[in-house]
Amino acid sequence: MLRKLSVIAAAVGILVAGAAGPALANGGALKAKEVHWSFEGPFGSYDQAQLQRGFKVYREVCAACHSLKLVSFRNFGDRGGPFYSEKYPNSNDNPWVKAIAKDYEVNDIDSETGDAIKRPATSADHFPSPFANEAAARASNGGALPPDMSLLAKAREEGPAHIYSVVTGYVDAPKGLTVPTGGHYNPYFPGDLSSAWHGDHKSVPAGGFIAMAPPLKADLVTFDDGTKSTVDQQGKDVAAFLMWAAEPKLEERKQTGFAVLLYLIILSGLLYASYKTVWRNESH
Amino acid sequence: MSGHSTYQPKTGIERWLDARLPIVRLGYDSFVDYPTPRNLNYWWTFGGILSLCLASQLITGIILVMHYNPSAQGAFASVEHIMRDVNYGWLIRYMHANGASMFFIAVYIHMLRGLYYGSYKAPREVLWLLGCVIYLLMMATAFMGYVLPWGQMSFHGAVVITNLFGALPLVGESITTWLWGGFAVDNPTLNRFFSLHYLLPFMIAGVVILHIWALHVVGQNNPTGVDPKSKADTVPFTPYATVKDGFAMSVFLILFAFFVFYMPNALGHADNYVEANPLVTPSHIVPEWYFLPFYAILRAVPDKLMGVLAMFGAIACLFALPWLDTSKVRSMRYRPTAKIYFVFFLVVCIILGFCGAKLPDDPVIPHLTTFQLMGSDLNSFVWLSRVASLYYFAFFLVVLPVLGLVEKTLPVPDSIASPALSADAKKG
Structure with a gap:
């Protein structure tokens, strides 16, 4: 009886949890577009070519305003990273990592004089931020703060699909919507448009106003591997790159998980057999 | 421990230790x-x-x-x-x-x-x-x-929960300042x-x-x-x-x-991957899932102090349980009526958890407006929480005390072995 009841309770629980899921997603915005990612599923892994393209989009477009504070240059050469190569197990030796780092300048202190100086970055350095501080970032962006991108893909309920949807999802504002100066209508960006809407109060458009102008344009970035540089491609690639930046150990995690689960399933089987053996002469 | 110890130290070391600190005996x-x-x-x-x-x-x-x-x-x-x-x-x-x-x-x-x-x-x-x-x-x-x-959720969750103590009369403000250290x-x-x-x-x-x-x-x-x-x-x-x-x-x-x-982040909240910023409040502050039923009870009560008391009262019911249940029969296996109330209790706890994750004024059935009662539409999660909270407390404070006195229970077996040995095939 209890078994039956608990099955019912579990079923109710799952139904309730399932219904609670989508409603928790960003209020008022459209659901993110469906995207298939190479890193989905229990055996998913990053597509290195995609990460390299995504990095190029970040570097040439996003990096003008968005920092990537938590990522070091050496991470690019780590297993699963955009420039990992089996030839260089130590990412500090990786020539691509070194070359990329050298292109950036970071703040330092001259150890002789104590003066503040700029020097070329090394593989150990973190990505330098485009603005000195939050106030500077806001001042250059009409009061809005471009969020740090290191964790962006995990800091949004819908993950990289949300990033992809926002950067590729700009459309003209529907008639009757007053777009404020410095704002851009985006149906995938969370917000509440009811105060800017002059149409039927029951059909307030989905989405919100975002301070970022549409960042991507076809052929804005030239992909070195010959991939056609469409807005959709750029958006997908940069979202994948940002997922890697947020969760660089994803591949290691999924591979370890497979071994752990296999081990636990075998162990459970053995323990069940032991249980049956131990209890075979005991009624219970 | 029931009965006397049957431990027999077998080696010299065990005998030596057993005479000085019978820790192996305790474990055995x-x-x-x-x-x-x-x-x-x-x-x-x-x-x-x-x-x-x-x-x-x-x-x-x-x-x-x-x-x-x-x-x-x-x-x-x-x-x-x-x-x-x-x-x-x-x-x-x-x-x-x-x-x-x-x-x-x-x-x-x-x-x-x-x-x-x-x-x-x-x-x-x-x-x-x-x-x-x-x-x-x-x-x-x-x-x-x-x-x-x-x-973000760490910080603002801490703000919400510590502020609850501020609802206590007279000492509330001092307690929150003391908790915060500032x-x-x-x-x-x-x-x-x-x-x-x-x-x-x-x-x-x-x-x-x-x-x-x-x-x-x-x-x-x-x-x-x-x-x-x-x-x-x-x-x-x-x-x-x-x-x-x-x-x-x-x-x-x-x-x-x-x-x-x-799915390492499925049970967490995406906002917690944004660093705490006291100046930006997340649009929807929710505690971790395991606190949601209590959070729903807290928000079900319109008055802040009463809400806090209801929330702590919900936990206090658990402490008082041994003295609230009047039934002489331990297992609900032999209490058919209690069993039904128990299943409802289970469902109510899940409903409360569900309500805790929602905005209180959101409708339970979408696009349906009924009538306002105590400042909220009847078709809202706050009202669902109210009904569910009522059952939660009624289960402990009314059902268990009263049912134990009036319920007709099934016959209880004389010993564990008798039904277990005779009913090998038929478990229940």
Whole structure:
């Protein structure tokens, strides 16, 4: 009886949890577009070519305003990273990592004089931020703060699909919507448009106003591997790159998980057999 | 422990130690020879699973502290340092974060098992009370632990929960200032939460020892609720219970591993990957899932102070349970009416959890406006929480006390062995 009841309770629980899921997603915005990612599923892994393209989009477009504070240059050469190569197990030796780092300048202190100086970055350095501080970032962006991108893909309920949807999802504002100066209508960006809407109060458009102008344009970035540089491609690639930046150990995690689960399933089987053996002469 | 010790030291060292500190004897009597009711089902394996959870949280927690920086400036970055630069740091942290949820899944099943089979009734009242104390300590530990990564939900969750104490008359404001170590949630708050988050698990471990001690004095309850009468009713703990517990633990670990490796952030909140910013409040502050039913009860009451009292009252009901249930029959297996109320209670707890995750004024049935009552539409989650909270309290304060006096129960078996031996094929 209890078994039956608990099955019912579990079923109710799952139904309730399932219904609670989508409603928790960003209020008022459209659901993110469906995207298939190479890193989905229990055996998913990053597509290195995609990460390299995504990095190029970040570097040439996003990096003008968005920092990537938590990522070091050496991470690019780590297993699963955009420039990992089996030839260089130590990412500090990786020539691509070194070359990329050298292109950036970071703040330092001259150890002789104590003066503040700029020097070329090394593989150990973190990505330098485009603005000195939050106030500077806001001042250059009409009061809005471009969020740090290191964790962006995990800091949004819908993950990289949300990033992809926002950067590729700009459309003209529907008639009757007053777009404020410095704002851009985006149906995938969370917000509440009811105060800017002059149409039927029951059909307030989905989405919100975002301070970022549409960042991507076809052929804005030239992909070195010959991939056609469409807005959709750029958006997908940069979202994948940002997922890697947020969760660089994803591949290691999924591979370890497979071994752990296999081990636990075998162990459970053995323990069940032991249980049956131990209890075979005991009624219970 | 029931009966006298049957431990026989076999080697010289064991005899020498047994005369000075009979610790091997204690272990033998508690975990090897200890008589266990032979009819325990899988719901009884959660005690062992919970000790596994506690051990896992302690070990992963101690390692995390080696790398964590408890300051408002550095906490968030140090957690990311653990995730990115510490060898297997991602594993340790995901185990610790998901381990908290697993701990609560196990404790809720453990508590509901106790509730269903009447494991709180004489002579197990102290055993139950100690369990309630552990649960209370777990909630405090989990809440403070969630603050430590210093993300947006950490910070604003801490603000909401500590502000609850401000509802207390006269002393409220002083208490919140004292909790915060200042006039807002800030570095001193983080530091004291860190200190207490490290202390409380060891207090839990201490109360767990008392809990097991009390258990071994009165013996385990069992699905029939009938006390073991003879040796035929019991089996030795090892190997019979150990192997069954071991199997259950291993299956539980599969669930645990599935979350850690394949959906490590499913039980958390995306906002906590944004560093705490006191000036930006998340649009929707929700506690972790295991607090949602209490959060719903809190918000169900329009008055803040009464809401806080209702929330703590919901936990107080658990403490008072041994004296609220008047039924002489322990196991609900023989209480058909109580069983129905129990299932409703289970559903109500899930509904409360569901309400806790929603905005109070959102409609339960979409696009339906009914009429306003006490400032909210009747078709809203706040009203659903009100109805559900009412049942929650009625279950403890009305159903269990009254039902025990009027209910017609089924015949209870004379001993564990008699139905168990005769009904091998037919289990129920």
